[in-house]
Amino acid sequence: MTGKVSIVGAGPGDPELLTVKALRRIESADVIMYDRLVNKEIVGLARQGAILVYCGKKPGAHTMSQDEINNTMITYALAGQHVVRLKGGDPFVFGRGGEEVLELGAYGIPYEIVPGITSAIGAAASAAIPLTHRGYAASFACVTGSRCHGDQSPVRWDLLAHSVDTLVVYMGVSELNSICMELIHHGKNPMTPVALIEKGTTKNERTFVGTLADIHKLAKAAELTNPALIIIGEVVRVREQLLAVERKAISLIG
Ligand code: SAH
Numbered sequence: 001m002t003g004k005v006s007i008v009g010a011g012p013g014d015p016e017l018l019t020v021k022a023l024r025r026i027e028s029a030d031v032i033m034y035d036r037l038v039n040k041e042i043v044g045l046a047r048q049g050a051i052l053v054y055c056g057k058k059p060g061a062h063t064m065s066q067d068e069i070n071n072t073m074i075t076y077a078l079a080g081q082h083v084v085r086l087k088g089g090d091p092f093v094f095g096r097g098g099e100e101v102l103e104l105g106a107y108g109i110p111y112e113i114v115p116g117i118t119s120a121i122g123a124a125a126s127a128a129i130p131l132t133h134r135g136y137a138a139s140f141a142c143v144t145g146s147r148c149h150g151d152q153s154p155v156r157w158d159l160l161a162h163s164v165d166t167l168v169v170y171m172g173v174s175e176l177n178s179i180c181m182e183l184i185h186h187g188k189n190p191m192t193p194v195a196l197i198e199k200g201t202t203k204n205e206r207t208f209v210g211t212l213a214d215i216h217k218l219a220k221a222a223e224l225t226n227p228a229l230i231i232i233g234e235v236v237r238v239r240e241q242l243l244a245v246e247r248k249a250i251s252l253i254g
Contacts, residue, residue, distance in 0.1 A: 009116015123200025145172020
């Protein structure tokens with residue numbers, strides 16, 4: 001009997017942001033194949049005796065190639081195991097979930113997708129930045145900032161600069177300066193506020209706020225590291241208002 005593969009989103013970091021469905025799959029899986037961005041506490045929820053396979057990829061240093069990951073997943077499933085393929089955030093948002101499903105399809109292996117909270121949503125909430133806010137932003141887009149993925153379609157910064165209110169850039173830290181320059185070049189106001197959220201929703205979360213013109217200097221001074229998101233847009237200004245509410249609530253309680 002062929003097993004099954006559940007491609008599961010583990011959320012942005014905080015284990016409490018797992019969905020109930022994700023938790024159930026993790027607790028019952030025979031094999032858990034997990035990525036680098038998955039919190040180890042979440043992997044620790046596996047049942048005793050489950051096989052744990054680390055598939056982590058550090059930028060530039062591959063532990064398992066995508067082919068090896070696919071082959072391992074297929075081998076276990078064909079042997080009748082229930083495999084949980086555990087990914088940071090959501091499997092369909094820059095998570096290669098679709099590619100893995102296509103590989104499974106070639107072998108007729110049943111699969112399911114369990115969505116997760118993508119880091120844009122998780123980190124924005126945690127950093128008190130609403131991605132849409134009346135009077136500030138009526139749209140947002142999630143964009144990749146990485147150009148080293150052999151992607152055939154480059155990001156259309158020229159269009160994004162004008163057509164979307166809030167931009168959330170994944171995998172953009174190493175390209176931060178050129179992304180900001182590109183947006184300014186295409187007519188975005190250099191004073192547009194920008195937030196950087198490092199390790200969003202985890203205990204080590206850090207947030208920095210600047211503008212398109214100066215945020216790269218802040219990132220350098222703070223020695224910003226991955227994973228981190230870039231949020232660009234007027235909504236970043238709302239953060240101070242929300243934090244003021246939080247401070248007021250604390251002072252009233254205190
Ligand atoms: N599938 C994932 C994205 C994987 S791409 C999701 O839905 O979130 C990896 C990128 O996600 C990182 O380079 C970073 O930009 C972002 N990221 C993932 N977790 C993050 C976190 N906790 N805080 C900030 N950014 C994060």
